[in-house]
Amino acid sequence: MPKQTLFALAVASVTLLTTTPSLALELIGQFQAKEHVNLVAQVPGVIEDLRAESGDPVTRQAVLVRIHQQDFQLDLSKQQANLALAQADLELKKALYQRYQTLIKKNSLSQNELDLAHADFQAAKATALLAKISVEQAQLSLARTAIQSPITGYVTQQMVDVGSWVDEGTALYRLASIDRLIVRLYASEHELSELQVGQSMRVWSESVQDRQVIGKIARIGVELDSEAMAYPIEIDIPNPQCLFKPGMSVYGSTELAVVPVSTEKSAK
Incomplete structure (x- = not known):
């Protein structure tokens, strides 16, 4: 009877890790001024001179209004x-x-x-x-008849005209400082779970080509914005060259965490 040799077949279990393609969450919103100032009259009188209009840039301590x-x-x-x-x-x-x-x-x-x-x-x-x-x-x-701007920024609203009578406390201009801005984005309730304070986001605007800023989420709203029907997400960013303006549309993008998917295959 011929000799028989018995061979044991080894079966190895191999775990393969696969990942899904990198995903990004993209939100849209607007730039907002970080600081608003109402410039008011400190003495009563007749407006003799106005040196700025809505949209004009202003510098700190520049005289914007003169009262007679x-x-x-x-x-x-x-x-x-x-x-x-x-x-x-x-x-x-x-x-x-x-x-x-x-x-x-x-x-x-x-x-x-x-x-x-x-x-x-x-x-x-x-x-x-x-x-x-x-x-x-x-x-x-x-x-106080020569009224100066307390900030460097832009005039967002002119409230009086030359020849107008003003009392002490009458608002003359509304100013906005834009050397730092708030990026206000909006996220749905489903997207909120992917976001947290301190998370990095890449920010850009189609109005300013080839300019992107990396910022971190500073605040996440807890109440639904009734107009946007979404939750506000705020990022503070520097804007030293004043390239971005309040009201411009803005996009924010952040990479989502990728969860590895494990599969098992048998090798003989």
Whole structure:
């Protein structure tokens, strides 16, 4: 009988990992200004000059509005004259009080007369101080007729015209600082699960060619935007060259996490 050799067949189990193609989530939204400022009148008067219109760029401390100054200049002159009178009266009362101090040492004056001179001197000092404060207030009011921009940015709204009467607190311009912007994107409830604060997103706009910015999600809204019917996602980005403008449409893209898919094959 011929010899038989038995061979054991080894069966190996091989696990193959496959991945799906890289996926990206793309959202759309708008650029928004990070800082808005209402420029208001600090003194009442008639608008004499406006130096910017809606859409114009402005720089910090540039004069944007002038209010008619004549009444404020006259008031300053009046207060300066009152100060001069008060200071002259103060010098007179001071000299009289010093003289009375000398006389009382010589027993040539009663204590009551000295006390009255001292009271007059103190009253004159108070009057001169009030006059000085009135001059400073008049100077401040005159300076406030030239209204400066507190920020570098753009005029988004002009609210008055030349010749308009304004009161203290009347809004003149609405300004927006755009050296930093908010990218406000909108995500559906299903897309929210793919996003988290601190996640990187690539941001670009079709209005500005060949310019992309990498930012991180700063805030994720918890309430549905009733107009967009989606949840707001906000990213803060620098905009030093002011290439992006508030209101421009913007796109944001982020890579989604890829889950490996395992399959098993048998090898003989």
